[in-house]
Amino acid sequence: MTRRVLIVTHGGRPQAVAAMSEAVDELERAGFEVALHDDDLAETFGDEMAAARAREGVSESEIVMVLGGDGTILRAAELTHGTDVPLLGVNLGHVGFLAESERENLHDAVRRVAAREYVVEERSVVDVVVHRPGEDEPVTGWALNEATVEKAQRDxxxxxxxxxxxxxxxxxxxxxxxxxxxxxxxxxxxxxxGPVLWPDVDAVLLVPLSAHALFSRPLVIGPRSEYTIDVLDRSPLPGVLTCDGRRSIDLPVGSRVQVRRGTDPLRFARLVHAPFSDRLVSKFNLPVIGWREAADDAAARRAARSAADEHDKEG
Structure with missing residues (x-):
């Protein structure tokens, strides 16, 4: 039976084109049928990707390989949301927090996919329901990273x-x-x-943006709870709701947004079994050696040099 991989990338970038060409060659040599996707996906609020999933043959794919940064992975997630097909991100961007592999490890990533040397990890999403004044039916959407309610104007x-x-x-x-x-x-x-939550924490986080309030701390709720955010009638501005920085809907004054843990998680292929702590340190280049340890090391080096100088004088 032919194994199939769908590649999603940003075809307008030379680095992505080169990586795509290499990935296609590697995958075909490993016996895979390869399909390519380079069109932009959903730009409207909601989850209107059923036709695209069928057209691209997502359900027939063993894996969706994403060549790009976190933005490209979020774009590809619109294809796999609601399916059991995992995403495998190869980072061509900057931080690439959602990616599993780096560009220089592309060959090894293909080898491990071919050998089925990966595990599938589920990541929770949030489901969003929007009630707008004057509309009988709510509008629904979802997000992997975040749903953001923001002011529609700057002033x-x-x-x-x-x-x-x-x-x-x-x-x-x-x-x-x-x-x-x-x-x-x-x-x-x-x-x-806001705080950093480990991926296996089954919770939803709320962080106010520049709130003019005495109590504006981040909140964390459990998987069976729900946030409601109302754009109050006294608000001088309407709002806008954006999911994952991609899909937006206007929020007139009087709108209500309900957000809770979603029912359909996304699946990611994992090649490395390193703990999340290591990923956090690596991606953010965190200083794991504090100033006290650095000072102790410097003192030890000075003492060693002093001892060596004394030895040289005695010799």
Whole structure:
């Protein structure tokens, strides 16, 4: 039976074109049938990818290999969401937090896919329901990293109220709020001062953006709870909801957004079994040696040099 891989990349970048050519050659030599996808995917809010999935033959693919950065992986996730097909990211970008392999390891990644030397890890998403005034039916969407409610214009703040499980928690003026998964905790939410959640933490995080309030701390809820964010009637500005930085919908004053852990997780192929701590240190280049250890090392080197000088004088 022929094994099939779908490659998603950014064809406008020379580095991506070169990596794609190499990956196709490697995969075909390993006996795979290879399909390519270079079109932009969903740009409207929701999950309207059923036709694209069928057209690209996603369900017939063993794996979707993504050549690019986190943005390209988020684009490819629109194809695999709702299926059992895993994503394998090969980083051609900067941080590449969602990627499993680097460009220089492309050959080894193909070899391990061919040998089925990978494990599949599930990552939770958030499901989003939007109720807008004057509309009878809500609009639904989802996000792997985060759903962000932000002000639609720059000049003033948006006024929102936050509730958990239909119980009010706080209201404030702000630039917006970020509701993130554990996977997305290292993206927009991290930049806004939120905590880093390990990927296996089954929780949803909320981080206010520049809130004008005494209580504007990040919140973390469990898998059976739900956030509600209302754009208050007194808000001087409407809002906009954006999922994963890609799919947006306008939020008139009076809109309500409900966010909870999603029912259909995304699947990622993992080649390396290193703990998340190692990935965090590597991707963010964290200084794991503190100033105390560095000072002790410097003192030890000075003492060693002094001892060597004394030895030379005595000799």
């Amino acid at each position: 003033r703040m948006i006024e929102v109220a936050v509730a958990v499980d239909d119980r009010p928690v706080s209201s404030f003026g702000c630039d917006g709020v970020v509701i993130a998964t554990a996977t997305g905790s290292t993206a927009h939410a991290f930049s806004a001062g």
